[in-house]
Amino acid sequence: MVLAVKAKDLRVGYMDEEENILWAVKGVSFEVRQGEVFCLVGESGCGKSTIGNTIIGILPPYAVTEGELYVFNKPVVVGNLRDYTGIRGRVVSYVPQNPGTSLNPYQTIGTQLYYVLNSVYGWDKKKSLEVAKKYLSLVELDPESVIDYYPHELSGGMQQRAAIAIALSTGAKILVADEPTSALDAHLRLQLIKLLMKLRETESLTLILITHDLVSTGKICDTVAVVYSGKIVEKCSGSNVIIEPLHPYTQMLADAVPLLGIKRPLKSIPGEPPKPGEEIAGCVFAPRCPLAFEKCVEPPPSFNVYNGEVACWRYANIAGR
Ligand SMILES: Nc1ncnc2c1ncn2[C@@H]1O[C@H](COP(=O)(O)OP(=O)(O)O)[C@@H](O)[C@H]1O
Numbered sequence: 563m564v565l566a567v568k569a570k571d572l573r574v575g576y577m578d579e580e581e582n583i584l585w586a587v588k589g590v591s592f593e594v595r596q597g598e599v600f601c602l603v604g605e606s607g608c609g610k611s612t613i614g615n616t617i618i619g620i621l622p623p624y625a626v627t628e629g630e631l632y633v634f635n636k637p638v639v640v641g642n643l644r645d646y647t648g649i650r651g652r653v654v655s656y657v658p659q660n661p662g663t664s665l666n667p668y669q670t671i672g673t674q675l676y677y678v679l680n681s682v683y684g685w686d687k688k689k690s691l692e693v694a695k696k697y698l699s700l701v702e703l704d705p706e707s708v709i710d711y712y713p714h715e716l717s718g719g720m721q722q723r724a725a726i727a728i729a730l731s732t733g734a735k736i737l738v739a740d741e742p743t744s745a746l747d748a749h750l751r752l753q754l755i756k757l758l759m760k761l762r763e764t765e766s767l768t769l770i771l772i773t774h775d776l777v778s779t780g781k782i783c784d785t786v787a788v789v790y791s792g793k794i795v796e797k798c799s800g801s802n803v804i805i806e807p808l809h810p811y812t813q814m815l816a817d818a819v820p821l822l823g824i825k826r827p828l829k830s831i832p833g834e835p836p837k838p839g840e841e842i843a844g845c846v847f848a849p850r851c852p853l854a855f856e857k858c859v860e861p862p863p864s865f866n867v868y869n870g871e872v873a874c875w876r877y878a879n880i881a882g883r
Pocket residue numbers: 576586604605606607608609610611612613622838839
């Protein structure tokens with residue numbers, strides 16, 4: 563089994579002018595197998611994008627790291643040292659949330675693909691455009707016309723495909739897609755997911771999807787990591803996340819999702835996540851958890867249970883500890 567990504571007790575923070583560090587990711591460990599679709603889910607502000615940006619290697623200069631991160635066995639983060647040489651762009655690439663703002667409005671799609679390929683491989687325009695066309699067809703755009711289009715001449719869905727073509731054009735094998743469907747309507751969302759699944763097969767991609775959409779997560783992901791306040795509180799299979807959530811937080815997320823054909827009252831998630839920078843000594847979810855008990859003043863370890871891993875003291879007995 564080849565591991566595409568491995569994080570070991572990874573912490574990521576942002577330093578402000580007074581040199582205080584706000585820890586956005588507070589010690590996460592996970593493994594992503596090559597070819598896997600791995601999802602990070604959780605409410606806004608829980609640290610999903612920070613984890614994604616750390617994998618891609620696009621943290622800002624004032625970011626601080628601890629722990630370890632490997633991409634295909636190459637250490638890219640070791641403590642506060644970060645080195646993405648040969649990895650960023652070439653091995654790991656990303657699909658932006660909003661291609662309308664990340665594509666350059668003044669350049670044609672062809673020119674943008676050329677600049678990427680020229681800067682990564684030094685290819686000339688002719689060779690770059692040949693490769694560019696291959697990737698545009700791969701994302702089901704008509705290469706001959708789209709290559710000369712400016713972003714505003716494309717629909718939102720087409721812009722998203724063009725952004726994926728640019729991300730893949732370097733031959734990257736790991737694609738991090740940060741909320742790739744949030745700017746699209748339901749129909750286009752489904753099409754984009756289908757496209758990503760197809761590319762995963764044909765290009766042997768490893769996909770890391772960041773989303774707060776639990777329903778599509780359940781349908782397409784092999785593994786789901788549920789993130790709460792900078793920690794992974796649960797890891798389980800995609801199919802289990804809605805039908806058999808383990809952690810009380812995942813249970814709340816699942817209860818808030820409308821399921822086709824099933825009549826039940828939808829519940830909103832009570833309470834609020836901790837404020838950024840707020841340090842909680844015990845379980846991060848305890849202040850909001852309806853099932854919290856005395857033990858939860860201590861931070862729970864991750865317990866292995868039959869269908870996943872869960873950081874919740876209620877599983878201590880089941881896991882045999
Ligand atoms: N570039 C940044 N500089 C400073 N703080 C940031 C930056 N990016 C994210 N944060 C902070 O880190 C925390 C986690 O944010 P983020 O990773 O974007 O979460 P999510 O993607 O789950 O919404 C938030 O408190 C956010 O304000």
